[in-house]
Amino acid sequence: MAMRLMRRGVLAVLLLTAATSCGRARRGSASSAARRGVLTISEQQQASWIRNFNPLLAPGGVRWATTAGIYEPLLIYNTMKGEYVPWLSTSYSWSADNKKLTFTLRPHVLWSDGQPFRAADVAFTFALTRKHRALDLHNVWAYVSAVEARDDATVEISFNRPYVPSLFHLGQQPIVPEHIWKNIADPVTYPNENPVATGPFTEVTVFQNQVFELGRNPHYWQEGKPALTGLRFPAYPGNDQANLALIGGEADWAGNFVPDIDRVFVKRSPADYHYWFPLVAGTVLLYTNTTKAPFNDVRVRKAVSLAIDRAQIVKVAMYDYTRPSDGTGLCDAYARMRSESAVAAGDWVKHDVARAEQLLNEAGYPRGADGVRHGPDGAPLKLDVNVVTGWSDWVRAAQIITQNLKRAGVAASLKAHDFSAFFEKLQKGNFDLSMGWSVEGPTPYSFYVELMSSQTAKPVGELAATNWNRFTSAEADTLFREFEATNDPAVQRRLEDRMQMLFAENAPSIPLFPNPSWGEYSTAHFEGFPNRENPYAKLSPNNPPEYLLVLTELRPK
Amino acid sequence: MRYLLKHFGLYAVAAWASLTLNFLLPRLMPGDPASAMFGRFKGQLQPEALAALREAFGFTNEPLLAQYVKYVSHMLRGDLGVSVAYFPAKVTTVIGTGLMWTLFLTGFAVVISFALGMLLGVYAAWRRGGYLDSILPPVLVLLGAFPYFWLAMIGLYFLGFVLDWFPLRHAYDDSISPGANWAFISSVIEHLCLPSIVIVVATLGGWMLGMRNTMIGVLSEDYITMAQAKGLSQRRIMFNYAARNALLPNITGFGMALGFVLSGSLLTEIVFSYPGQGYLLVQAVRNQDYPLMQGLFLTITLAVLGANWLVDIVYVWLDPRTRGR
Numbered sequence: 001m002a003m004r005l006m007r008r009g010v011l012a013v014l015l016l017t018a019a020t021s022c023g024r025a026r027r028g029s030a031s032s033a034a035r036r037g038v039l040t041i042s043e044q045q046q047a048s049w050i051r052n053f054n055p056l057l058a059p060g061g062v063r064w065a066t067t068a069g070i071y072e073p074l075l076i077y078n079t080m081k082g083e084y085v086p087w088l089s090t091s092y093s094w095s096a097d098n099k100k101l102t103f104t105l106r107p108h109v110l111w112s113d114g115q116p117f118r119a120a121d122v123a124f125t126f127a128l129t130r131k132h133r134a135l136d137l138h139n140v141w142a143y144v145s146a147v148e149a150r151d152d153a154t155v156e157i158s159f160n161r162p163y164v165p166s167l168f169h170l171g172q173q174p175i176v177p178e179h180i181w182k183n184i185a186d187p188v189t190y191p192n193e194n195p196v197a198t199g200p201f202t203e204v205t206v207f208q209n210q211v212f213e214l215g216r217n218p219h220y221w222q223e224g225k226p227a228l229t230g231l232r233f234p235a236y237p238g239n240d241q242a243n244l245a246l247i248g249g250e251a252d253w254a255g256n257f258v259p260d261i262d263r264v265f266v267k268r269s270p271a272d273y274h275y276w277f278p279l280v281a282g283t284v285l286l287y288t289n290t291t292k293a294p295f296n297d298v299r300v301r302k303a304v305s306l307a308i309d310r311a312q313i314v315k316v317a318m319y320d321y322t323r324p325s326d327g328t329g330l331c332d333a334y335a336r337m338r339s340e341s342a343v344a345a346g347d348w349v350k351h352d353v354a355r356a357e358q359l360l361n362e363a364g365y366p367r368g369a370d371g372v373r374h375g376p377d378g379a380p381l382k383l384d385v386n387v388v389t390g391w392s393d394w395v396r397a398a399q400i401i402t403q404n405l406k407r408a409g410v411a412a413s414l415k416a417h418d419f420s421a422f423f424e425k426l427q428k429g430n431f432d433l434s435m436g437w438s439v440e441g442p443t444p445y446s447f448y449v450e451l452m453s454s455q456t457a458k459p460v461g462e463l464a465a466t467n468w469n470r471f472t473s474a475e476a477d478t479l480f481r482e483f484e485a486t487n488d489p490a491v492q493r494r495l496e497d498r499m500q501m502l503f504a505e506n507a508p509s510i511p512l513f514p515n516p517s518w519g520e521y522s523t524a525h526f527e528g529f530p531n532r533e534n535p536y537a538k539l540s541p542n543n544p545p546e547y548l549l550v551l552t553e554l555r556p557k
Numbered sequence: 558m559r560y561l562l563k564h565f566g567l568y569a570v571a572a573w574a575s576l577t578l579n580f581l582l583p584r585l586m587p588g589d590p591a592s593a594m595f596g597r598f599k600g601q602l603q604p605e606a607l608a609a610l611r612e613a614f615g616f617t618n619e620p621l622l623a624q625y626v627k628y629v630s631h632m633l634r635g636d637l638g639v640s641v642a643y644f645p646a647k648v649t650t651v652i653g654t655g656l657m658w659t660l661f662l663t664g665f666a667v668v669i670s671f672a673l674g675m676l677l678g679v680y681a682a683w684r685r686g687g688y689l690d691s692i693l694p695p696v697l698v699l700l701g702a703f704p705y706f707w708l709a710m711i712g713l714y715f716l717g718f719v720l721d722w723f724p725l726r727h728a729y730d731d732s733i734s735p736g737a738n739w740a741f742i743s744s745v746i747e748h749l750c751l752p753s754i755v756i757v758v759a760t761l762g763g764w765m766l767g768m769r770n771t772m773i774g775v776l777s778e779d780y781i782t783m784a785q786a787k788g789l790s791q792r793r794i795m796f797n798y799a800a801r802n803a804l805l806p807n808i809t810g811f812g813m814a815l816g817f818v819l820s821g822s823l824l825t826e827i828v829f830s831y832p833g834q835g836y837l838l839v840q841a842v843r844n845q846d847y848p849l850m851q852g853l854f855l856t857i858t859l860a861v862l863g864a865n866w867l868v869d870i871v872y873v874w875l876d877p878r879t880r881g882r
Binding site for chain 1: 837
């Protein structure tokens with residue numbers, strides 16, 4: 001009896017599935033959204049969405065577009081043009097001693113509930129980040145002493161010491177409305193499920209665990225914008241699923257790493273599928289632990305760099321998406337500021353095994369009878385190269401590096417760790433060599449201060465946010481302090497040149513290749529994307545608030 | 558009755574032991590949630606903000622015993638804490654997004670797999686040495702030897718991407734909102750097909766082989782010969798006498814499998830972007846999200862214990878020999 005019922009049950013289910021599967025248009029949801037003027041974006045990777053639109057938390061933890069798209073900052077830095085775009089503020093000015101920064105706000109801006117946007121909102125936002133340090137993501141209150149609203153359209157920020165590069169963080173802080181947030185008990189845990197904001201898309205029209213949609217702001221301050229009716233975000237748990245959606249035409253805009261993109265993606269629809277990977281997303285470096293032997297010796301650092309075949313890494317690990325780094329370590333975001341003399345001085349990034357061997361011999365690591373180099377104490381030169389499991393492009397690069405080092409007589413071995421373990425080792429300084437990324441920012445100062453400043457170098461065993469190689473130099477510190485206090489472009493250029501020379505002379509860590517900024521798009525239903533021919537902004541949706549420049553330009557075809 | 562109560566007591570002890578282990582294990586892992594959190598927001602968070610966030614999360618350096626007492630008392634109140642990976646959502650909210658879908662998909666797949674496996678096992682044993690018996694078990698066991706996610710990817714590629722017979726992702730079509738209407742229900746069934754086919758194919762071999770072997774043992778019993786001598790129909794003997802008795806050991810296995818439903822199809826869910834608990838567990842481990850990990854392990858523990866207890870009760874009903882006590 002039970003058997004018979006089971007059999008019937010199985011048959012019924014099979015018939016039902018057959019009945020429902022037939023004749024259903026499957027690849028429909030993205031194109032039906034596109035017909036409504038809704039852009040489908042693949043950026044965050046989650047299996048299901050949690051409703052959190054709090055712009056004061058780190059962008060990775062809240063829904064995409066919260067920090068820029070729903071909410072907006074005062075300024076947006078455009079990496080491709082190298083300038084700040086006025087957004088909620090129309091202009092800014094520094095006082096003569098660079099200890100006061102004044103923003104003039106844009107008039108006639110309304111919040112999405114119709115209330116006017118005022119300087120009091122800006123002052124209130126900063127006061128929130130001061131009161132709740134968990135929201136002060138860039139620790140601005142270490143050098144800011146006060147943020148005051150002089151009148152409805154002027155905000156004055158006072159510093160306790162001159163720190164001009166802070167414009168990048170202060171100007172790009174998302175602003176929240178005082179009239180809503182003053183009633184929130186704990187802004188750190190507030191999920192802000194129905195945001196009131198100034199951005200182009202503030203209405204949450206659909207929110208299910210698999211997909212959510214944002215609709216237009218009825219009071220947006222830019223006339224006729226946004227041209228899109230809305231934004232749509234299906235949930236994809238991993239890179240493979242996100243790439244599958246991109247290839248299948250389910251996503252119009254994405255910032256994924258796609259291997260062999262011409263064959264995998266573009267070939268499927270060459271008329272519509274495009275990508276652009278400008279090399280402006282920082283530099284991938286091989287960090288060296290300069291706190292102990294052998295990497296406390298600059299000759300060993302340069303020798304390791306000379307032994308690495310960057311051309312092979314770029315070709316095999318990075319599918320030729322990038323190029324080998326030069327001796328300054330700068331990516332193309334700083335192309336305008338690159339110093340040719342520093343590039344010439346940094347000739348230790350070329351592949352020259354003979355010179356590497358010579359330098360290692362000089363530094364006191366000659367080859368032993370077994371071919372492996374040993375130090376003055378007789379111990380063999382054994383180095384571990386740390387990398388994250390699963391980051392296949394980095395793993396391949398690290399494999400090539402390990403092979404190159406072995407050829408130079410170093411007993412190198414690859415150690416792949418899970419991300420948490422890898423990152424903890426990196427931050428605490430428990431490594432010999434480790435792959436790592438660099439900080440992105442508007443000037444070379446942002447790059448170098450996180451590699452050479454004693455402010456960022458923490459002792460081994462303590463968690464360090466950056467400067468994992470823990471390199472310090474008194475001259476570098478002087479340069480950084482001078483840079484922080486000046487607003488004069490000529491002085492800045494001189495200092496930047498000197499910083500590059502310092503890096504080229506000292507090789508604190510080993511630059512491998514500039515990191516591509518990932519961006520893919522489909523012009524099947526929408527147009528207005530930046531690309532190599534029209535580089536009006538960075539294409540990648542991975543960097544708030546810069547993608548806001550693209551969001552306001554996109555339009556249905 | 559006493560038998561059931563005794564068993565319940567045993568299960569309560571098992572529950573307490575696994576909850577304690579549940580508390581200890583995440584804390585024994587290398588790395589700590591603070592640096593994991595740091596890593597997730599790489600470049601976006603300064604150490605001072607991180608320190609403040611740590612306090613918000615409640616990462617204290619209290620002695621382990623104090624933490625344990627707090628953990629147990631909160632859990633008894635149903636407060637599983639705030640997730641680190643999905644801060645500031647509560648753990649119960651996060652688990653709520655995925656629990657039902659995992660139960661649905663894996664529960665459905667396990668039940669189908671078991672039912673089909675039992676049927677096939679019965680026929681294979683009855684006609685042992687025949688075509689069904691010689692070909693199907695080796696083929697199914699071979700298929701079961703492949704890792705789930707590999708089968709899932711093959712299925713997704715050929716049946717979904719190349720042939721377009723099945724949808725490629727999610728639990729239901731994105732343009733439909735959940736509701737008690739036929740469009741939604743049919744979409745759910747349609748999206749259920751491919752993931753459950755993969756799970757059924759991967760697990761069928763085990764059930765079939767198990768049932769076949771116990772059937773063969775039962776078929777050699779005297780009462781089967783007597784039934785045949787008495788002239789009962791083949792079908793009647795096969796199902797009402799042989800299969801019913803051969804089913805008993807497999808029911809215990811079924812209970813175990815039901816319990817592991819909540820952790821089983823991790824990778825299958827990820828391949829099909831199915832919004833279930835599998836991905837949450839992976840994220841929790843990667844981010845060393847202790848509260849979420851504890852919450853998820855709790856659901857798995859309770860599911861396994863609950864399923865086993867249910868099976869114990871069903872067993873008493875099915876097998877009169879256990880009722881004597």
